[in-house]
Structures are given as structure tokens and as C-alpha cells.
Amino acid sequence: MEGLDRRLYPIGIQTFSEIREGDYVYADKTDLVYRLTHSDSKYIFLSRPRRFGKSLLTSTLRSYFEGRKELFEGLAIEKLEKEWTSHPVLHFDMSLGKHLDKEGLNRYLLFQLADMERRYGLNMDSEDANLRLTNLIRCAYEQTGQKVVVLIDEYDAPLLDVVHEERELPKLRNVMRNFYSPLKACDPYLRFVFLTGITKFSQLSIFSELNNIKNISMLPEYATLCGITEEEMREQMGEGIDRLAVNLGITPEEALNSLRQNYDGYHFAWPSPDIYNPFSLLNALTDSRIDSYWFGSGTPTYLIEMLRKFHVIPQEIGNRECVAADFDAPTERMTSITPLLYQSGYITIKGYSRFSDLYQLDIPNREVRVGLMRSLLPNYVQRPAELNTLVAKMAEKIYNGDMEGALRLMRTVLSTIPYCENTHYEGHYQQLLYVIFTLLGNYVDVEVRTPKGRVDMVLRTPSTLYVIELKLDQGAEAAMEQIDLREYPERFALCGLPVVKVGINFSTEKRTIEGWKILYQRT
Template identity: 65%
Template sequence: MEMQQLKRCPVGIQTFSEIIENNYVYVDKTEHVYRLVHSDGKYFFLSRPRRFGKSLFTSTLRSYFEGRRDLFKGLVISGLETEWTEYPVLYFDMSRAKHVDKDTLESMLGFQLSQYEKIYGKSDGANKLNDRLTSLIMCAYEQTGRKVVVLVDEYDAPLLDVMHEEHELPVLRNVMRNFYFPLKACDPYLRFVFLTGITKFSQLSIFSELNNISNISMDEPYAAICGITEEEMLGQMDGHIKRLAGILGLSHDEAVRKLKERYDGYHFTWPSPDIYNPFSLLSAFSRNKIEDYWFGSGTPTYLIEMLRKFGIMPSGIGGIEAMASEFDAPTEQMNSVTALLYQSGYITIKDYDAMFQSYLLDIPNNEVRIGLMKSLIPYYVTTDSRQATSTVINMARAVYKDDMDGMLRCLREFLLTVPYCDHTAYEGHYQQVLYIIFSLLGIYTDIEVRTPRGRVDIVMRTSTTLYVMELKLDKSAVDAVNQIDLNDYPSRFVLCGLPIVKVGINFDSVKRTVDSWKIEQC
């Protein structure tokens, strides 16, 4: 009976009023609304990855400024707010302007303006987009006697697809700059301005005249403004966890652990609570399956191409130490792929060194890690995804039985069937191939692990065993194990609490597969 009364999960629904009126699950973020609208500032910008709740939060602000007090009954803000003033709200959804040219973009902006001009009127002679926005703001102010609220969701959507196109980017950017230009001149008529996006605005020069925007993206008080914290999940969605656990035959704690491994791990400042991906978590509760939802909802083709352009190996995607200026930077000017990875949600903050003001960035969770590795298989292993999936499953079965010999036999047979690809005549290629495959197995894997006497090619840790692996090309597996012994690599890991196994692997550059291997228990 209890399970039948659970609220539905609003997967893909981004309108606050619809969620409340139709009794969907709503993770209460209204404390952030109150803090923001009662702060000292007037102009704000928030950056978060796609499908992370930016649009829902913007919609919540819209309902608040429209004075719709009834929608907030029982939420945190209902006990904080004493005045519910209705303001004229201009809401611009720029997500509609993806994959457009200049004429289409101007037409779409004009259409959105026209909807509000029907309500508030339009000054004679206001024909250009910027003049029409200026006119609209002034007319709304004069008609209502109240200052105007401007909300722009996904302001950068028209630019993302042309971020690195020398011709199209400046053209579309000029359209956007001219459109937003009146915001500064209209300051006396504005109550509140809020913009969301993925990329940062200041360096894009779209808001070059509006130099008083407060970027709250990395402000600690707003760390959980989007996404779902573990406390919110356990406190507000526990019934869904119980239902999911029952359907999957798991205990409550096992279900939480699997959800955490798959969807948790995001931080957009430091310190910060752990943030779950809201789209994936709600999808899992809605479909009662723990699968990859967020990664599968967007094709990272452009990302993969940028990784190749900057020469980033699969193992180099995470474990990045960087200053905020390196990842909180515009993607159009980037000289590394770090900013794109961070702003797109493929890496996130994992630690902070206050002394040197540097951040540790890494892949947030298994959904992103496995999704990325699946996307990289065609570039490093094979374009036959069905064959790759079958191989990974067979290798996983062997690894979980502690059958390293069987796993390597499976790998050798698989590589023998892979068509020739470039860059296989060096040891590092096979190191990356193993890293991708082991990551797809969901097993902790690291490469080039430092020890007092050198670096271990690969360290792989299962629940029962830690493997220390050394790779050779056109030599012998015996040589590989001898190097492990000579440099005493296993002593670096004696405190791990697991049995340590040495694995030497030799690859044949002519056959492009595993030639031989040697496995020894320490």
C-alpha cells in the first residue's frame, strides 16, 4: 500500500508549477531561492552541466516572483518569506535556440519578445532586438508600477555547437551580445536578473557591459542549489529507495551503495556535500533500474574529438590538479580540455589544497566512467561494439572468479580479431586498452603508479585481490615479472589488506595481441 502512494518522479519535467500541481516528487530547493532573492546583489549567473536542474530552479524563481504563494505551501520558503510581491517576469528559454543560424536565432528571440509585447506593449520605433527588449522592460515597469525580473535559462545554448567555429561563433555571439546589451542601461527598472548556462559568460564578452554579475557557480552557500544531496535523497526519497531495493532484491543499504557508486560524487565547490546526478537518480527510481541515464541522454562525440585533439589518453581524463582559472574558463579560449570536461560534467571537484589554491578534478562516478570508456572503445580497440561488449562480459566473469589466466586468454583471442588500427606499435597503446577494459569492468584501475623505485604500469584492485602489472612489447613476460621483483613494486601495497598478485604481460607488435604472460602470487 505504501509503495502505491509514492509520488511520481518528474523525469524531464522542468516546470516548477507542473511538478507541484501534479504532485510529483520535488526536492525542496526553496531555501536557496530565499537566500538568493534576499541577498545584496541583483544580477546572478549559475553554471551547471546539462540536465542538472538549472531549468527547474529558474522556473522556481519564476513562480516565486509571479507571487504564486500557493505553490510553495509546505516548502522551506513558506516559513521564511513574509511578503509575496508579484513582479512582471520576462522568462527567456534559450534551449530552443540550439543548432541555429543567425537568421533563425534572431527570429526565435523576436518571437519570445513578441509574447511579452502582447501583454505589456511596445514603443513606437523599437524594431531591433535590443531596442525591443529595452522597450519591453520599460513598458512592463510603467504598466505594473513594479520593477522587472529577467530570467534567462541556458543563455549559451546557441553558442555551444559553434564554440570552435571561427566564422559562426562571432556572428551568433554578436546577436546575443546585442540582445542582452540593454540589461545594464535598464538597471533602474530591474528587480532581479538571473542567467544559467554551461560555459562562463564573462570571457565570452556577451555581457561585457554588464560587469556587476555575481557568479555563484562556485559559492559554497549554493553548492547544492542543483542536483540532489545524499541527505535529500535519504530524507525525501526513502520510499523510492525501499521500492527499488525490493524490486532488485537488495537490502536498503545495498541499494544506497549502488546508487551512490553510480550517480553520486559531484562537487561544484569545496567543501561541498556529495551531489547526485538528479536526472539519473530520478530515472532510476522511475524505471526501477540502476542503469546509465545521464550519459546515454547525450552523445559526447564532440568531447571525444577534443580528447583526441589535445592528445588526452583515457587514463588521463581524471586525476587532474588545476587552478580554478583553468577549469572555470571559457571553452572557446581553452588551451586544454580541462574546462570542457569540467563544465560538461565529465569531471568534478574531488579535493582542494587551500595552501596552493589548487583543486583535484576526477571522474565523478561509475556512470560517467563507464560511459566515457564505452565511447573510447572505437578509437582504441574496435568499432564493433557488440563484440567489445561480449568480450568485456567474458573478461569480467573471469576476473570476478580471480581467474587472471582466463581473463588474459579472453583478451588475447579478442585482440586477434580486431582489425588493424594506428598507433599499436608502442607499449602505451596496450596500457590504455587495458585501462579502458578494466574500467568497463567497474574495477578500480590506475596506471603509472609511483613507488620508491619506479612506476607500476597498471594496478588493478578487485574486492579480493590487488594485481600489480608490468607490460612489455616484443620482449617477454618473464622480463616483466623480473622488473616487478627488481624494483620491489609489491612492497608499496602491503598495507592494502589484500593478497597481491604479480602479472607480467608481453604484447606482440606484429600480431597486435597478447604474446605471453606470467602470474605469480606474492
């Protein structure tokens, strides 16, 4: 049967040995693994968003330090490593330590320790995870004669859901600090210590005396350590791109461009090649369709809570300029939402100025932008599913050039949906419109800069470019006057598409669109 002999993509597989033994597609990162394990520091920390390959990287390190040379045949590291020494490896997975109180978290740590202690014939009954980890490291070293490797995957998982809670966070943080504290005291017995996570907690609060840990999260030489570059995708996944193109009825180059718009655009250093979200990319190539995979796998509740805590409106999530210390910063003492947005993968580096030392941060791609806005809908209406239907119908009308029909549809639907509380705030309605237009993610760009200001929204279809300005209780004519005053259409004159000016006015009294004005730019 056609397709049975095609290469398999490792969806949800985070074990390096399973990928290699099962002949799954693998983007070779082992040259970076060798560099990492032979660097000046043996205490390493790497921050990357969820589902970005951190667990697979940790598993790869485990196989390497266990000396499993056969798994690395044909990979870059095969030509670099000559000794393949087998070290005792203590591999801790903190991902299941979520939603636990202080006592539950301590029991979870003891459970993981007990499993490793059995390998060395240890039977400890102490309730102190600190002492048991110290004893385990020393015994592993003494019994094998080799220095110990400690790998801690998702070190911050137990803390993420309480990062916005001032009472619970310190309790769980103290448990983790107690657990990690032996790592410095055991330095003579350790070959390598590696921690991964999403967020960055201060060394003082989590790692106690372990103040020599090296954070490689923003180093250009490790920018591609997690995630997939376009070069890697073209080399390893050409067949998948071809199948996607056939399924969508487009050319392979158009399929590649669709993948790029939806899943590419991450940069964790500067300079850096574009990085694709591996979870979304592999799922899209497996299913031969474009969908919301990363966001569909779960929007963390802590993110929504923190957006509320810092009063972040949708328009302010992206388009940020700041120094590295403002976003590559400990999250438990952050004074803005920027560190959490960046470290969680909702904004990423888009540019850097050596002169000012400022980084430009923005939402990485269409999947994240649309997913973010969809998750914010419950903040504005009580029945968000009806807005999802509205967006789908509007997208079809706009695609077919019927902006008038799309706005008429929006006015009707908005007048029938119950709003959430606090709708007396004028910005509430403007933000709602912003979310709706952004959800037209196939075509929309927002807050587009021009020499004379920012356009509220720019929608691009295959046949038309719409320049849109929104007003509240001022009339559609006022919106159109701003478009003309700031000469917005001239900014897009070279785009090769007819430019249509759209002024929209929202009425707080009627709680929907009051009117609009649409003018076609003369060519």
C-alpha cells in the first residue's frame, strides 16, 4: 500500500534510543551535544518553551554519557568522540511533579530517588531528599569508579502553576532548593550537571549555593540545540513537505511557505537561524495538514493568570523593545509579563541593535498569534464559541472580497452575544475588535508601523490589501480621516495589490459596530 514505507516522525517520542532504534526522522544535534559536554562549565542550564525538544535532548545526553555508541552511528558525534566512557547517570523527570502541595512534591522526589537507589543496592528510609541525593551521588561514584552525571528535565514544572501565587510559590520553591543544594557539595563526584526548564528562577532562590551554573539559553552557538531549522527540515523531511503539498493541492514551495508562516520564526539568540516549533512541524507533516498543534496541546493556566495580573491587553503582547535583562530574567520577581512571555515561547527575538543593545521581541508566527487571541476570547464574551463561528464566516467573505458583508455579519453577531463584566471600559471594545481581526490569521498583521504612525490593522488576501483604522464613538469618517491624514496607503503602494481603506466605528451604547466606510485606492 502506498506510503507504508515512508519515514516515521517521532510524535510524542522523547527517548533518544527509541527514535534511533525505530528509524524515526532525527535532526542531528550531536555535534552540539559534544560541544556542550566538553565546554568550560560542567553545570549547564537551558531554557526553552514547552514541547521544544528539551526532554529529547536530555535523553540524548543520557545515552551519550552511558556510552551507548551504537545509537550514534552515522551521526556527527561519531567522528568527534573517541572514548565513549560509561558514566553513572541520574536522570530526574520533574514533569509529573505538577499540581502538588509541599508534601506531595517531596514524596514525588523521594519516589524518583528510590528508583535510582535500587540500581546501587541502596535502601534508604530517610524523608530528607537532600541527604538521599547526596548519598546516591557518592555511592554511584564509589561503585562505578566514574564521575556521576545528573540530568534534571523540566526542573521548574512543579512551580509553573503557582508562579502567580505569592503564598504557595515560596513553599514549593524551598522544597526544590533543598533538593538541588547537594549539587555543589558533591562537585568532586560529578562529571556533568544539566538542567532544562521553561522559566528562569534566580540562582539564590532555587539553586542555593550553586552559583557557578552556566545559562546557555541565549548563546548563539547553542541557538539551534532545540527546535528544527529550515535546513534540517529540507534535508530530513522533504517527503513530508511533498505529501503536505499534494494534500493541500499546492506546490511544495507553497507548502513550505505555509509551514514557515505557521510554525517558524523563533530565535533564542542573535544572530540565529529561524527555528521551527518541532512539535507543530512534525505533527503537520505527519497529518499532511496545517493546524494549531502547539496551542492545541494546552494553554497553560498560569499564562492567562499572569496576563490578567499585569493587565496586559492583546495589542501589547508583541512589539516589545528591551534589553536582555528585561526578558532573560528570573520569573518569580518579574515586574512585567515580558520574561514569562519570552521564556514560554509566546514572544521571541525578532531583531537586535548592537548600538542600543536593544532586542526587538514579537509573536513568532501565525499559530501562536491566533492561539493567543482565541484563548483570550473568554475575557470579552460569555459565549466565545459563537465568535469562533463568526471569524470563520468572516474569513470566507473577506477572502472573496466582500468586506461589506463581513462587517455586516460582525455587527449582527456582536449585538447578540452577551459580554463579560466591566464592559464600561472603552478599551474593552477596541480589544475585542483587535482579537477578532487577529483571529483572521490567514491574512492579518496588526499595529503595522509607517513613517507617520501605526496602522491599527492590515489584512492581506490573495487579491487585496485592506488598511483598517478603528475608532470608538467617533464615527467612521474620523477613522477614514486618520488614514488619509497619515498617508497610510502610500506605505503599502509597492505591495503589488489593490489597497482598500476601511474606517470602522464601534458604539459603546449599541455594543457593536455602528458604521463603516470603505474606499478603494485609485491606481
